[in-house]
Amino acid sequence: MKDRGTILVVDDEQVVFDSLELFLEGRHDLLYASNAAQGMQIARSQRLDLILLDIGMPDINGYKVCRMLKHEPETTDIPVIFLTAFASPNDEVTGLEAGAVDYIVKPINPAILRARVHTHISLKIQRDYLELLVRQDSLTSLINRRGFDELLNREWCRAARGHSPLTVVIIDVDSFKAYNDTYGHIAGDVCLQRVSSSLTSVLHRAGDYLFRYGGEEFAALLADTPFEFVPMMAERLRLAVQNAQIPHAQATTGDVLTISVGAATIIPNYHDNSMTLVEAADRMLYQAKESGRNCVQVVDLGESGDAIKPAA
Ligand SMILES: [Mg+2]
Structure with missing residues (x-):
């Protein structure tokens, strides 16, 4: 079982990605998309364990991206954490209602970021493993009918x-x-x-x-x-x-x-x-x-x- 996890960062500011790379200290594999369309494209085509998603972006806002991710069968199981300067409780509720598992307010506190990212990556990896077992035929180890x-x-x-x-x-x-x-x-x-x-x-x-x-x-x-x-x-x-x-x-x-x-x-x-x-x-x-x-x-x-x- 892999335990590093792959994280996609979707944020229109490259500097956010650069600081995340620094804060996460090489513990995970990071991918970067600077806009929603590119983010969706990567999410559909790569195996991801977590998405860190900005809300304020020029093309499509993060709430909408999150709803799209949750709507599509290929991306619905990828946990999403909002990473945003929008700090009001209303913003947070909107984010969680859009299907996010967590909400982190910028400026980023590196220790909080690391802890929450670690929690959600571990949960995702455990869940993937259990789902694999449910879908595995015990005699041949092949994927089963389900x-x-x-x-x-x-x-x-x-x-x-x-x-x-x-x-x-x-x-x-x-x-x-x-x-x-x-x-x-x-x-x-x-x-x-x-x-x-x-x-x-x-x-x-x-x-x-x-x-x-x-x-x-x-x-x-x-x-x-x-x-x-x-x-x-x-x-x-x-x-x-x-x-x-x-x-x-x-x-x-x-x-x-x-x-x-x-x-x-x-x-x-x-x-x-x-x-x-x-x-x-x-x-x-x-x-x-x-x-x-x-x-x-x-x-x-x-x-x-x-x-x-x-x-x-
Ligand atoms: Mg932004």
Whole structure:
């Protein structure tokens, strides 16, 4: 668990940032934005543990920035502390109502700043750790179904904003019930762990995620992967499991354990439901099962709202 934490300072006066760097004595990693737009852009794209936010800024005031941060799924969990010359109780109430966790009045007292920053960074890191545990599958250590639903929504918004493709892959272990019946449930668990490691070995880009989706089902999310690469990615997943050479005497596809893979790609828009993508990937998985298992089926849904184009 990292404990330094990354802090974004949003303030139109660079001198404030310089003094914060001095006061925080190198205990945290600091990023700087001199206006609201730049601040929002950094908050959406970087992993932050705290934002120190000015109120009086020339473009958009800090209250409004805070409300925007709290409104967006990618930034809503980042704690915000106002750092401002506005010292009245009314200002403070407005700040806390906008969703800030704390309010520090300038001129800054370095000891108070350090103590409050430390408190909120520690809380954020502890909370992230607990949230990770809630979203982790204990057998495979992969992200679980709950984590999948959340990440799908986050990536859906991100892709809609960037007008970039998003792919859902759903993977099902072939004849897994027969595997359990033949080798027992403990061997079945070990087998799922091996499948998990094989799949993980294929997915290593920053925008790739692997999940334990259900019993013998896995899922992957691929961000920013153009559809033309999706069949190859799906095929690599299939091959990784086949090449693991897990013996399966009852397999209908040979003598080793295999998977069937369904994938769907879309360029999302905000108004559509991300479940359409999951349902399309599920249909492809069903087709892969129908075509004899140990194979891959993919579909390009094009831009969200377009008619479905069949895969080449
Ligand atoms: Mg200012």
